[in-house]
Amino acid sequence: MKLTAADLATSTIAPSIVTGAALIAEWQYGDHAAVVEFLTAVVTGKVAFVSFAKKWSPSLSWGALAMAGAFTQAGVTTVGGAGPTAYAWLVSAATAVAARLVYKHHTRHDDVKLNMEAVKLQTALVGQQIRQQQLTKLTTPDAVPAGPDLSGRTVEERQMRTAVWEALRQELAGCLIETTDVGWKAVLDLPPTLDRDTLRSRWPRVAGALRVDGAFHLDDGPLSSQLVVNYVAGDPLDTAVPYESERGATFLDPVVISRDEFGQPVAIEMAYSHTLIAGSSKFGKSTLVRLLAIRLAGRPDTVLYGVDMKPGSPELTPMRPLLQDLASTPEEAHALMDWMKAELDERGAILADHGDQEWIPAKHGRPAVYVIVDEHAELVRQGDKGRKKSERISDKVESFLALNRAYGIHMISATQQPSSGVFGGKTDARGNYANRISTRMNDRAHAMFVFGRASGYNPGDLTKPGEILVNTPDHARPFRSRVQWLRGEDFRREVARLARETAKAPVGKRLILPAPGSSNQEKIRNALVKYGNMQRRELEQATGLGEKQVLDAARALRPDVERCEDTQTWRIVPAAAWEAQAIASP
Numbered sequence: 001m002k003l004t005a006a007d008l009a010t011s012t013i014a015p016s017i018v019t020g021a022a023l024i025a026e027w028q029y030g031d032h033a034a035v036v037e038f039l040t041a042v043v044t045g046k047v048a049f050v051s052f053a054k055k056w057s058p059s060l061s062w063g064a065l066a067m068a069g070a071f072t073q074a075g076v077t078t079v080g081g082a083g084p085t086a087y088a089w090l091v092s093a094a095t096a097v098a099a100r101l102v103y104k105h106h107t108r109h110d111d112v113k114l115n116m117e118a119v120k121l122q123t124a125l126v127g128q129q130i131r132q133q134q135l136t137k138l139t140t141p142d143a144v145p146a147g148p149d150l151s152g153r154t155v156e157e158r159q160m161r162t163a164v165w166e167a168l169r170q171e172l173a174g175c176l177i178e179t180t181d182v183g184w185k186a187v188l189d190l191p192p193t194l195d196r197d198t199l200r201s202r203w204p205r206v207a208g209a210l211r212v213d214g215a216f217h218l219d220d221g222p223l224s225s226q227l228v229v230n231y232v233a234g235d236p237l238d239t240a241v242p243y244e245s246e247r248g249a250t251f252l253d254p255v256v257i258s259r260d261e262f263g264q265p266v267a268i269e270m271a272y273s274h275t276l277i278a279g280s281s282k283f284g285k286s287t288l289v290r291l292l293a294i295r296l297a298g299r300p301d302t303v304l305y306g307v308d309m310k311p312g313s314p315e316l317t318p319m320r321p322l323l324q325d326l327a328s329t330p331e332e333a334h335a336l337m338d339w340m341k342a343e344l345d346e347r348g349a350i351l352a353d354h355g356d357q358e359w360i361p362a363k364h365g366r367p368a369v370y371v372i373v374d375e376h377a378e379l380v381r382q383g384d385k386g387r388k389k390s391e392r393i394s395d396k397v398e399s400f401l402a403l404n405r406a407y408g409i410h411m412i413s414a415t416q417q418p419s420s421g422v423f424g425g426k427t428d429a430r431g432n433y434a435n436r437i438s439t440r441m442n443d444r445a446h447a448m449f450v451f452g453r454a455s456g457y458n459p460g461d462l463t464k465p466g467e468i469l470v471n472t473p474d475h476a477r478p479f480r481s482r483v484q485w486l487r488g489e490d491f492r493r494e495v496a497r498l499a500r501e502t503a504k505a506p507v508g509k510r511l512i513l514p515a516p517g518s519s520n521q522e523k524i525r526n527a528l529v530k531y532g533n534m535q536r537r538e539l540e541q542a543t544g545l546g547e548k549q550v551l552d553a554a555r556a557l558r559p560d561v562e563r564c565e566d567t568q569t570w571r572i573v574p575a576a577a578w579e580a581q582a583i584a585s586p
Ligand SMILES: Nc1ncnc2c1ncn2[C@@H]1O[C@H](COP(=O)(O)OP(=O)(O)OP(=O)(O)O)[C@@H](O)[C@H]1O
Pocket: 240, 241, 279, 280, 281, 282, 283, 284, 285, 286, 287, 288, 465, 466, 467, 482, 483, 484, 485, 486
């Protein structure tokens, strides 16, 4: 570090002025000037000392100290003559030069520091501006910055990536879209910052950003970071679903009834479950009942019974060949329920012998039974009428629903009027139907009765015949599907085919309902016409006659009626028409 001429000049100017002023003061005022100078030096020295000690303003402290120095020097100059004057001048000048040098040493890096400080300030300012800009973009609703990479192999893929970005500010790691028969299917690879459940719950926003009309169905992908989106354009349930013949091997097989919006078949488990079918008139309830009857009748280990109390039994008579029997009067309905109760007891004993919990036809030797009731409200109305409380059909039905499932005996109840009144005034009866299906149903109270508080089940929103909502243990969330349309001609053809193949329940193990007739012989004849061949015990049951009356009437009918020793049954001659269906009890 060097002293410049300017440094030397400024360092010597102050001592020279003070020294010069002091010499003039001595020449003018002599010792008085020296006294004043010393007093002034003492006072300013004291001020400097105090202000340093009490941390007053630095300029006051340093200024007072400088004054004290200057007046000390002036005093020395005034009293001391030429020698001390020169000496004081030299000391002052040297002190000033030294102070100058110290100052220059301490301030040698100040420029660099200043520059660095300026750069820092500038960087902070730029950062501040960037943050401000981002904040403005995020809080401006329509400003959608392009995602980092929203491109895809196709226009659809780019649209999907853009929609996810617009809705959630998330960039998909991958997106593959393929077209399907009904729309398209996308496999979305989610970034680590987005999980499947979050995307599911926010899907309506993504769907809104895609701006398409149609339905979405979301499934888990094979990887935990994948979500599969099925999109269906328009409403695929607009067109009727054709009937497809299907043959289940056992009653344990699920029954396919309809097709969902994604073209997938919908099947329900009917083994060990009662089924409730509700719906307003003209929306396909009967068609569904017929479809179920056809499906079940085709299973070799299954038998069907029917209850149709409307005059003439219009719904179930066309499927009469598939039914073991059809109850169409209150008496027959009671007999059916009583027979089911007796059958239940027998099956209970068989299960206990085997140590089993559930009925398996192949193992326990008797078929699964389905009792189809159309219309359930009519059964309850007529079956309860004029009877004592303990003999009401609604109580029998309720105990049937509560007990029979595990014994392989099931009920399929179809009704237009699902209400607690129809189910014996007790809502619990409804709870025994594990499978509940509804076609369109306007009445909200009825809908509530069928689906309870299960959310989203609004059968009033269904618009087309055959369109249904299904609530079963396997289908716990609402989704629309359309029942296969079994047209009249298909139904008749299938009934004829199945009638040829369906075996009647074994003699001795079947339900025998009362046979009408004005004389004993007429009753016997009618019973044999209806049931083919019958044991004596069965004839007693059908006619309400005693053993001797049955034998007398049967013998009187000879030769039209004969007894077959092999099977120990009575039958009408010729027997060819029914023999094929009549299976002797083991
Ligand atoms: N699955 C279906 N797909 C398309 N159309 C159907 C379907 N089921 C029924 N339909 C149409 O709806 C009409 C009424 O059907 P269905 O007789 O089964 O209704 P319902 O509700 O039982 O009426 P009701 O109680 O008055 O007898 C049928 O004639 C047919 O035209």
